[in-house]
Amino acid sequence: MADGLNIAQVECWPIKIPLARSYHLSAVLGTLTHSQAAIVRLTLEDGTVGWGECDPHAEFDGYTLEKACQTVAERASAMIGLSVADWVENARGRAFHGTPAAAIDVACYDALGQARRVPVWQLLGKRVHDGVDVLWPTSSGTAEEDLEIIQERHPQGFRTYMLKMGSRPIEDDIARTHEVFRALPDGVQIMVDANQGWNRDQAKAYAKGCDGLPVVLIEQPLAAEDLEGMNTLCGETPLAISVDEALLTPQDADEIIGHDAADVFSIKISKHGGLANSLLISGAVQKAGKLVLMNSMIELGITQAASLHLGVTLPHLMPCGHAYMSTLRMADDITDFSDWVQNGYATIPDRPGLGVKVSLDKISQYQVGEAHVV
Template identity: 30%
Template sequence: MKISAIETTICRLPIRHSGQLGVGALEEIDLVLVRLETEAGVVGVGECSPWAVFAENAFGIKATIEHYLAPAVIGKSVFDVEAVLLAMDAAHYGAPFAKAGMELAVLDALGRTLEQPVYNLVGGLVRDRINLSYSVTNQDIEKDLDETRWLVDQGFKVLKIKTGVLSERVEVRRIEALRKLVGDDFDLRIDFNQGGRREQVLRLCRRLEDFQPTFIEQPVKGWDLDGMAEITRAIDTPVMADESVLSWEQGLQVIKRAAADIISIKLAKTGGIYRGKKVAAACEAAGMPCYGGAMWESGIGVAAHLHFACSTPAVKYGSDYYCPNFLMEDDLVRSPLTFENGDLLVPQGPGFGVEVDWDAVGRYRIG
């Protein structure tokens, strides 16, 4: 079942409100869709969602696919997923976001060819849902409290507070107010997004431990594995690595250097599901749990993440898969993903189990 054609589209989706994170502002969401067709007429769709201040950008991804990756895989079989990955590696170094979009399109087409959900092709289900976390990013105590009340009313049982933007004094007041609002038993996480200042972040992490966060994520720059390891050793709260794992190879380095207690696996960073599972397997061998991280994907990309997380035993800490249901003002799938009792359910049906709304793609297409 050979690949006969590949097309890419950039979409820009509106969001409910902007957010401020440790490394920059989120004002809008750019998505790159990869539409793949086989010689039998089966269509598979993949997606990656870059953020230029985090790693890659949509326009570079589109060009990389069109000029390097697509020509390398045309004529290959959708059954030969590892061969497709090797062909892309031979054509272009790195570029995990672009390769993730391509790999997901291949897997969606393979699932639809076999009339099987992707999770059955990558190990089968170990769970049928994943706990959903929402990231609170207003950086204003009253706005954050208002949004948190709304999220709890929606059924959320997990919240991640984005920090590393305000002064230490205000950050402590803000986390204290949010903890008081949700109560001591609520699952509250803290994410610096690399925003901690090296000379004071350990002291701040120790102060934030008073509010019993489930974990503290990426307190220093991603490249600073020595700093990550130092903080991991110094505090009792688990430390999670995100920006320190911008490829599947970097995941191994974090494990080897004990630079975190948990690793956030985002398919865009690892280059897709196959290599995301390799990171998860290394974590499992090291006794290290994983987290179902995400960028800003629509229902297409989040469905793919659900197939990954629900078929991967090492994913223990829920997910960031909230964007299409709760942050975006519109989605690119015909039916929304199912949110139930604080969880997001893995879609059923062939491929990733969602149908693309091509009219919506047309509305938000740019470039």
Template identity: 40%
Template sequence: MSLFSPIATFELFHLQIPLAKPYKLSRLYGIKATADVIILKVTLEDGTVGYGEADPHTPFTEETPQSIISAIRDYFAPKLIGSFPQTIRAHNELMDALLPLNYMAKGAVDMALYDLCGKCLNIPASQLLGGRIHNQIPLLWPLGNGTAQDDLPLIEEKQAQGFQSFMLKMGNSPIAHEITRLETLYDHFGDDLALVVDANQGWSLKDSLLFTQYANQTPLILLEQPVRKHLTHDLKSVKENASFMVSADESLSGKEEMIDLVRNDCVDLFSLKVSKNGGITKTKCLADIAYAAHKPVLMNSMLEFGITQAASLQLGQTLPHLNTSLGHAYMSVLRMSDDFTDLNTQIDNATITPNDEPGLGIAVDEEKIHRLAFQTIFIENSSHAI
């Protein structure tokens, strides 16, 4: 008797959930007060359920909630209903053949397939990826655009909770102000403060090099995506002038961008996001390329909820080249006013400890999803209803 039964139905839920505190990003992205999320529920004929999630954020992502819904409802679900979940690679190849790009929509399906396979086999999805290497992973805490005076009390509060590394969002203020912000924080906390700066494409090359000239005199660990994503030659120029690591985020979507960044040695580290990069399968491919190129990775996040964070954790705990000088972004659910999973039960003292539960390792509150959803779509036998 087979351990797997065929896929019977897809369900999609569109939710908008406020952040616990509005998040000020670069001048390109503005202020985020709520987060859109598309939840995917895939059910097998035997009743086994797997979950996926997509986390669009326009203009950070080209995908929107409605484009994700359309891709899954109109293209992927009709072809996947009736198939078996364990052929994950074949399903990814099929989705690629049906639609180019659309990484978030593909990623939600991919996460659900890993969740299903792990549950059918009664093992964590991490075992499907080679097995756990990291029993615990430290977390970082992000700080929105602002001043050092905004940062000081929050850093002190989070340090008391166990956080040792922090991501400063920049890219909105004049470079002189950003330099003052960094200088004030190091003067107050000392050189042991582990910091990464993320400009979210907010700077020109001139501004990036001016910031780098100053930051080279500090213990800054990492600068992420200072310039526009298509200007990879500018990204390389920043790397060549920096004494700290430089990473790509928006410049990296899929395998082609990864290969180009590696071939041209544009960065020191890669920022991986399981939703943005197309799910566990595609993100693991990027991680494998980074490993072959002797480049570390940072498991980063969008404004994510527990399903995406759990999928990212299933992958991250298996990677030998996780950056060890900073924490990783498994704290997204702590920034939300609500969540529909129990992922936060794995977080304590600014550390996440993966459990041994099957699939993605989380419990999902489906009643809460139904209560919060303002759009629900059910897909069965190649048909859909709203």
């Protein structure tokens, strides 16, 4: 096509940014101290640029930062000359999975939005929310540690908290949840994420032990592959059960829906390989009458912006805070996304594309390896 929307160049920078505070995930996954990402810039023939971000987590998806950059570079050579209009309008991103695919897909959406002077949400659907409430996570710790974080963040406007669980005895996590609820400020919501940490008996015990409490949802209580167990659990408890690790691809979404194995679906742009797949998954979830939690994985402002553009178009968002706090947990970012979150509420500035301002100076400051240019 001769409309200037063909991709002329792809660049990829590996970067690492320290977290503001290290983050204990679980006994198995350990403690995170940095966020790492491969930042992707597409340049079109007309000079328009689009940004994408790849968020590798080797323990979850097998991608080290190096492997992620290599994969982006390999895919990039097949992208040269392709039209971003064709890519977005025909959902070409659906053919790819994994976080390197997410970087490329999001960059195509950003570039097309920039070229057409429209925000990315307009390429995804109809905007139904001005903004979205933001949640704050706590580490896998004690009730005192949870409450310390809640007391610190509540005055800043955060009204939903996600308690990480699954690495202590189940009785302790039940007692912890009750203790947190007893001291909770008015109007605050609690959800828990077990990160696959429980077996069926433990999950049942937790749900029973907490079913009198207004827990918003229990995320991934069981192993990702145990859809039968998830289905049984959904039938045993009035609490909402959510899938995260079990939900990577649109096929996974169909299977989970087919097994009636979840009430809530955790959408992460990076995990699903981009916006095209995330849009497809959220459509299937909506059709099934289920709800979405917009989630994140220690990521930077480009992925967070892409997630917010999708979030504002979804009428079936859970009525609680969603994961748009990721950049606020970093010591720094390469974008201005943190400014989009005010008083625990995330909004999109009136700009084309993703609308995120990316700093090349910050990219150089945090670069940890050679850039790839294709």
